[in-house]
Amino acid sequence: MSTTLSPPPPTDTARMHLAKSSPRIPVYIFATVFASFCVITGLIWDICWHLSIGRDGLLSPPHLVIYLGAVVSGLFSGYEILRKTFWGSKEEKATSVKIWGFFYSSLGSLFCVWGALSMLTSAPFDDWWHNTYGLDVTILSPPHTVLILGIIGIQFGAMISVIAIKNQVKFLKNMTTNQEKALNSVLFVLFALSAGFLLTIWYTLISEELGRMRVRRSSFYIFSGAAFPILLMAVGKAVNHKWTITAVAAVYTILMLLTLWIIPLFPAEPKLGPILNHFDHYQGFQFPLLLILPAFAMDLLRHRFGYLNDWQLTPLLGFAFLIVFFVVQWFFGGFLMESPYARNWFFGSHYWYFGNPPEWEYRYKFGPWMLEDFGTLSKGLGIALIATLISTRIGLAWGNWMHKIQR
Numbered sequence: 092m093s094t095t096l097s098p099p100p101p102t103d104t105a106r107m108h109l110a111k112s113s114p115r116i117p118v119y120i121f122a123t124v125f126a127s128f129c130v131i132t133g134l135i136w137d138i139c140w141h142l143s144i145g146r147d148g149l150l151s152p153p154h155l156v157i158y159l160g161a162v163v164s165g166l167f168s169g170y171e172i173l174r175k176t177f178w179g180s181k182e183e184k185a186t187s188v189k190i191w192g193f194f195y196s197s198l199g200s201l202f203c204v205w206g207a208l209s210m211l212t213s214a215p216f217d218d219w220w221h222n223t224y225g226l227d228v229t230i231l232s233p234p235h236t237v238l239i240l241g242i243i244g245i246q247f248g249a250m251i252s253v254i255a256i257k258n259q260v261k262f263l264k265n266m267t268t269n270q271e272k273a274l275n276s277v278l279f280v281l282f283a284l285s286a287g288f289l290l291t292i293w294y295t296l297i298s299e300e301l302g303r304m305r306v307r308r309s310s311f312y313i314f315s316g317a318a319f320p321i322l323l324m325a326v327g328k329a330v331n332h333k334w335t336i337t338a339v340a341a342v343y344t345i346l347m348l349l350t351l352w353i354i355p356l357f358p359a360e361p362k363l364g365p366i367l368n369h370f371d372h373y374q375g376f377q378f379p380l381l382l383i384l385p386a387f388a389m390d391l392l393r394h395r396f397g398y399l400n401d402w403q404l405t406p407l408l409g410f411a412f413l414i415v416f417f418v419v420q421w422f423f424g425g426f427l428m429e430s431p432y433a434r435n436w437f438f439g440s441h442y443w444y445f446g447n448p449p450e451w452e453y454r455y456k457f458g459p460w461m462l463e464d465f466g467t468l469s470k471g472l473g474i475a476l477i478a479t480l481i482s483t484r485i486g487l488a489w490g491n492w493m494h495k496i497q498r
Contacts, residue, residue, distance in 0.1 A: 116256060116277065122167035123203050123249035124281050127288045129160030130210070130242045134295060135350045135376055142374045142444050145363025157210065157238075164245045165207030168200040198496060199252025206244025213238035239296060246289040251496050253282045254329055258497045279332055286326045287342020290382075293322055294343065298377060303440065304453075306424025307462050309471020312417055315380070316479030320412050321486040323386060328490020333394050340386035347379035351439050361445035368449045374442040381423055385415040401487040409483040413476055429456055 133156030140153050148154075175187055175195040187195040213234050257278040260271060294301070297314050305311045327336040352375075359373040388411045396407060427433045427440045434441035434455075443449055463471065 116274070116281075117171070119167040119171040119200065120249075120252050120256060120281065123164050123199065123245065123252055124285050124288075126160040126164035126167075126203070126207075127246045127249040127285050129163065130157050130245060131288045131291050131295075131346065132350060133157035133160065134239075134242065134292065135347075136354060138295075138376055139350075139354050139373050140359075142376075142442070143359040143361065143370070143372075145361055145445065157242075160245065161207040161210040161241065164203045164248070165211070168203035168207070168248070171200050172196040172204065197252055197255055199248040199250075199255060202244045202248030202251065204248075206241040206246075206248060209241030209244060210238055211241075213241060239292065242292055243289070246285060246292060250282065250285040250289055250326075251493060253278055253285055254493055255496045257282065257330065258494075279330065279338075282326075282330055283335070283338040283342055286322075286339040287346065290319075290322055290339055290343040291346055293318060294347075294380065301380065302377065303424050303427040304457065304461055306420060306428065307457055309463060309468050309475060311420075311424075312413065312472060312475040313478055315416060315420075316413055316475040317482050319382060319416075320409060320479055320482040321489065323382075323389065323412075324408065324483050324486025325490040325493060327389065327393060328487055329493035331494075334390050336386040336393075337383065337390045340383040344379045344383050347377070351375045351378060352436065355436065355439070355442070363445075366445050368443050368445045368447055370445070374444065375439040376442075378427060378438050378440070380416075381419045382416070384419050385412045388412075388415045401484070401491070404487065405480055405484045409476070409480040412483070413472075413479045417472070417475075431455075 133153050136156065137151075137153035140151065172190075172194055179187070179195055188198055188201070190196055190201070257275065260274055260278070297318055300314045301311060323336050323339070326339050329335075332338070355373045355375045357373055358371055360371055361369070389408050392407055392411055393404070396404065399407070427438060430440075432438075440455075443454065447454075
């Protein structure tokens with residue numbers, strides 16, 4: 092049974108209207124992808140701010156970048172909903188979702204508007220939280236959880252907006268083969284960007300459990316196996332392309348590297364005591380996980396065994412992800428943790444929170460509590476395999492749903 096799917100044909104009325112549509116990418120698509128970029132880069136900058144400076148204000152520079160993404164996404168998506176509702180043509184309304192029996196919108200625009208409202212709501216909540224409880228000690232504080240849910244809404248909305256336009260292209264009749272190829276190429280780039288930004292926030296959510304100090308514990312691979320295959324499999328199924336998963340993982344990798352290399356170029360100093368580690372420039376976040384290698388392996392296997400159904404693909408792709416990820420991350424994580432060659436601007440393992448003593452004996456070696464004996468590690472990897480298989484299967488089903496989106 093082939094797993095290469097095509098979007099289901101639209102209704103006769105929608106097909107007729109699509110055939111009359113103009114072969115172009117709406118402006119709000121570019122705006123939402125740009126907004127998705129703003130919110131994730133602003134979030135990483137905000138994490139570096141907390142590591143380097145400490146307390147930030149409501150209108151700190153990282154927050155302004157995040158708010159810019161929310162405003163751009165909300166305004167462009169909101170305008171698109173109002174435009175289709177009050178001034179949209181019959182063709183546009185026929186290919187839109189009707190909300191509350193009155194408004195017309197794409198599914199992606201709905202997520203973007205909801206995400207923008209959630210993000211902007213979190214801003215005064217976060218400021219009150221800081222004033223009441225002080226500096227956050229965790230990424231997932233209540234106001235940050237509201238913020239991150241909003242970010243995910245915007246990024247998911249941007250991604251499925253691109254998918255919907257891409258699935259409509261094959262029904263457009265007033266374009267040549269070359270025009271269709273060029274349009275699909277641009278849409279694939281936009282999809283890889285939006286999905287890569289979503290993967291980055293996905294990673295950020297659990298980054299506290301995926302630090303280099305934890306790479307020799309089975310919990311590192313349990314969290315990774317549960318979190319990443321579900322999204323990687325989903326994007327691989329959502330868009331037909333040989334290298335979809337690799338392209339999305341590459342966007343995540345490049346974004347993480349650029350922020351790691353660029354942010355520490357700017358001056359910063361701690362402003363919240365106690366200050367145990369003194370420096371005069373930003374401290375970087377983390378070197379990206381080597382997700383691009385298992386992503387490449389999964390793309391190869393998807394292409395080679397595309398005739399298998401999803402239940403047959405699940406163990407094949409799940410095993411491939413966990414084995415490749417475990418091997419490369421185990422040894423590379425050890426390099427980042429212990430090697431003096433990783434303590435430079437490229438790998439960034441020398442960056443250190445201002446509240447931690449720089450002479451701590453386990454700064455550059457694994458603490459005994461971060462190591463497991465063979466039996467404990469084997470048991471944990473077995474749990475990681477189960478989590479990976481479940482995540483893979485859910486991701487394939489999710490991808491099948493996204494592949495059918497046309498509105």
